[in-house]
Amino acid sequence: MKAVRFIETGKPAQLADVPAPRPGPGQVSIKIAGAGVCHSDLHVLDEELGLKGPFVLGHENAGHIAALGEGVREWREGDAVAVYGPWGCGRCRTCQTSAENYCENHASLATMGGGLGSDGGMAEYMLVPSARLLVALGKLDPVAAAPLSDAALTPYHAIKAALPLLTPDATVVVIGIGGLGHMAVQILQALTPAQLIAADIDDSKLEHARKLGVRHAINTRDADAAAAAIADLAGPRGATAVFDFVGAQATVDLGARIVGRNSRLTVVGLAGGVVHYAANNPQYGCQVTIPYWGSRTELMEVIALAAAGRIRAEVEVFPLEQALDVYQRLRDGKIRGRAVLRP
Ligand code: NAD
Ligand code: ZN
Secondary structure, three states: OEEEEEOOOOOOOEEEEOOOOOOOOOOEEEEEEEEEEOHHHHHHHHOOOOOOOOEEOOOOEEEEEEEEOOOOOOOOOOOEEEEOOOOOOOOOHHHHOOOHHHOOOHHHOOOOEEOEEEOOOOEOEEEEOOHHHEEEOOOOOHHHHHHHHOOOHHHHHHHHHHHHHOOOOOEEEEEOOOHHHHHHHHHHHHHOOOEEEEEEOOHHHHHHHHHOOOOEEEEOOOHHHHHHHHHHHHOOOOEEEEEEOOOOHHHHHHHHHHEEEEEEEEEOOOOOOOOOOOOOOOOOOOEEEOOOOOOHHHHHHHHHHHHOOOOOOOEEEEEHHHHHHHHHHHHOOOOOOEEEEEO
């Protein structure tokens, strides 16, 4: 079967022909309908993260069950499923709560998940090592639903933890309206009454935010002007919550500057920015957090939001063979919403 593989750090992804997997006991093989193209793949390809290739890329996957390994009885062939991406040990206390994204044994695991050390979903078929890692999609189209497993789950998990702060008199700022950010603004509008501001350096992404219903969309190329505009909207209290889906030095600096007291700065983007923290900061009471992905039950909640029509991933679908070109388009900022590869 055709597959898109990670070979080694610094080398481009490779289109290859690899054997289709067969599920062993307890495992499940998925016929992939869609594999989302996440900006994290660019970090995986470019930066030394300790991942050993080759493996098939794609950690944001959905499709139909192709074959069940011996002993798997809770699913049927043909069921539409999302693949839960962060694979933990499955037995520690945290994994037992379904938050495998925070597995206590992560350091001793050979893989972070499919597409992140193990074979992922940028292929016709994907082997899922345990049926526990599947979540039913019901009637959702698996091509459009693939991004729910990361582009929506990651912001959902980050936002859910901030909900007590997001009251009607609060201001929330989303920085980076790409794959994750365009889901974040929808999730915030679905779950909170807070005043919402979208921020990006690309006017077309700000236009996208406006189309999704966001009233205030601010270009942050001029950080001083952007901080002033946000302060104006937020009033003396400042921003109550900032979600940074870029994580560059410029964006974490902007986030730290616009939050008020008793606030929350959530850095999701992995661009390497460092939050300079001092205890005698005027923003007393600010919580700084670096969430990772989300739990399996949160993926169920995200799927329920999508099934109810409250959130929708905007997808640009490409054939699997165009993966290398799609990575370049993502690098160039030319993808609106999420690119999804269809094998
Ligand atoms: P994307 O490329 O789809 O979107 C990035 C957006 O940020 C674009 O709209 C771009 O215009 C904007 N942007 C870039 N530089 C900016 C700047 N300096 N100021 C303001 N906006 C800027 O990326 P994505 O797939 O949404 O991923 C976003 C980040 O989140 C990546 O770093 C990715 O690796 C990371 N990520 C983290 C987790 C996690 O669990 N922590 C999970 C998934 C992705
Ligand atoms: Zn675990």
